[in-house]
Amino acid sequence: MTAYYLGLDMGSAFSKGVLMKTDRVVTSYACPTGGEIKVTAERIRDEVLLKAGAAKQDILKTVATGYGSKTVFFANVTVTDMSAHAKGVIHLCPSIRTVVDIGDLYSKVFRIDSQGNLQSFLLSGKCAGGSGRALTMIAKVLQLKIEEMGEIALRSTKKVEFSTGCAVFAESEAVSRIAEGVAKEDLLAGFYRALAAQLNALAERLGLEPDYAMVGGGARNAGLVKAMEDLYGFEIVVPPDPHMTAALGAALIAAETVRQEIKVRQ
Amino acid sequence: MAEEQRKPKKRMTATKAAASIGPMVKEFITGTNRARAEGKRKLAYTFIVCHHEEILRAMDVLPVWTENFAGICGVKRAAERFLQKAESLGFSRSLCTYALCGLGFDQWREELGEMPPDAPWGGQARPDFMISSGQILCDPRTKWYQAAQQFMPDVPIYNIDLPHPLFDPKKDHREVWGYYHKYIVDQLRGLVSFVEEQTGKKMDYDRLRELVALSDRTWNLVHETYELRQAVPCPMGTGDAMNTMVPLCFMMATQEAYDFYVNLKQELEEKIARGEGEVEDEKYRLLWGGGLPAWYALNDFNYLNSKGASFPAETTYRMVVPIYEMDIPETDDPIEHIAWKWLGYWTHWYDKARNRPGSEPDVERLIEYIENYKIDGVVMHLAFSCRTWHVGLIWQLHQLAKIYRPIPVLMLGGNGKGDKVQRELPSLILESDIIDITSYSEMDTRNKIDAFIETLESVRQTKAA
Structure with missing residues (x-):
């Protein structure tokens, strides 16, 4: 029997799965979470198994993470998304010590050690300001696809001050700016600077340690990454598929857990 | 509102x-409320x-106690x-929510008669007079009763100032505390005169002396009782201490x-003798390093x-700190x-x-507890509406991390070998409010x-031997 390890990241907007064989990623899958997390979790598991040509019983361990992780009934273990991201990030970029995760509901800043253990962290709290949800609101106002927003901001030529990273006020401020005739690219660049300032306040409270990475859906937005780099004055590493690092980390934890269990038995 | 109607699960003590x-x-x-109805005693x-x-x-x-209510x-x-009242x-939600709750309640009670x-529990009784003190740090306390006078213009206020010398790393506070002492004594004597005027009675100083001595004994007893919590496993946690305060x-x-602390001390001694802890399998010992709790979410202690x-x-x-450990002059005058x-x-x-270079009194207190109680991590709660007690908590954690790194850990170095390094204590900052439940998310x-x-x-797991 081939040994597979499944990592599932059940986010509030999107859910992701990574299937590993020994210590190699075999396949991955992502889809909107929707209203039924249990069904979505099963769907992701079935999709990755289908792509890998494997069966349910081939999975030795499943680790779930993300806000919906506790409803994944077939998961053997649940971990927080920060611990999962930490393992995923250190696997891809071993020099990283500070991670900014821009998820749909929350933004988080956390420090990790060389083994991918969580050292300290801060979350953005109940308010959605500075989170991925604010990006979605702006995309709606500007009638843009979320994936094209980042590149558009990079074309900005005029500095526009945007006063808030709040998801609710950002919408009304964007509407006012459009009425003033501000160009989309300038408006977006200004919005990203406001968002970056809010994330920076979180990061400064925690204390930063190089090297730095950005993960989560927000890290796929090149305009936001650039705004963060401009504010900090140093380079931010964005791992490949930054929205998948928590699912990857969860799969790595699954594999590690099995290795430890075998070691204990021996 | 929906959240408010949901009855909280009772916290297990x-x-x-x-x-x-x-x-x-x-x-x-x-x-x-009974005393109000009987009208024999004055309420403040x-x-x-x-x-x-x-x-x-x-x-x-x-x-x-208006904050208590x-x-x-x-x-x-x-x-x-x-x-909401x-x-x-016209009071902003960003003001102290204890004060807001009290003001909303008072206005409603006065309006209805x-x-x-x-x-809750029959409500808060109407006072005969109000005694405020912001100490030197809480401005809502000073303003709260002034605002309440809008609805109770017949109820007088007496405000006492209770300052103390601020910390200066280069100066011994004893050089100036005599001036502070004189000022506080004047403030307290002024309070005695005010209460005498309000009650129509003269202060019985022998009785006052007895009560001050009783308070001193209670202070020392509280200290001795709480010191018992140094035991491993710990017989009583902060969740309970939010009651026993x-x-x-x-x-x-x-x-x-x-008498309450006599009984509590005995109960803790018995638990220690039986090896009984607050939790069955104690893995981590935490310090509640600051912040008033989210009163509607005390169950979070059970979750921890x-x-x-x-x-x-x-x-x-x-x-409290034990009276016998305080370096203060002796006097027979109870007010002094x-x-x-x-x-x-x-x-x-x-x-x-x-x-300790770079330290501050609040940080020193954290270090003392961390060492005496064998602490593995610090938890703080930032209540958005109370800047008095909560501004500076994050700074304390930063200072603590800077000057105090008590944990030896083995980290895998570039040479593939384990390098021993000292790291700071892990910390957790919770954020919500003392009583405004709309600021709280259980999931978060x-x-x-x-x-x-x-x-x-x-x-x-990485702690070095």
């Missing part, structure tokens, strides 16, 4: 003493930790309608308060307990003694802080707690 507090608080709230709105209870009790004045509204998830009067419907903060200068986390110590509400006790408490960590809070537990576990 680790001690019988903590479980007995609910009825005790209910009794002193209903007791003030006032605040805790002002070192004036001995004066009030010596003159048979019944304190109505707001806290009860919070615990019972019944504060929102009073907060205060907002309708009776208690608002379904007032009631006699200390609301019932000082009473025999009941003293369920992960093997115990809280042997807290800085919140532990407003109260003033020295005030100064002795607030300057207690000054000498230690002066001896528990997610943070889970991540903190994972951090503690990773430290435990």
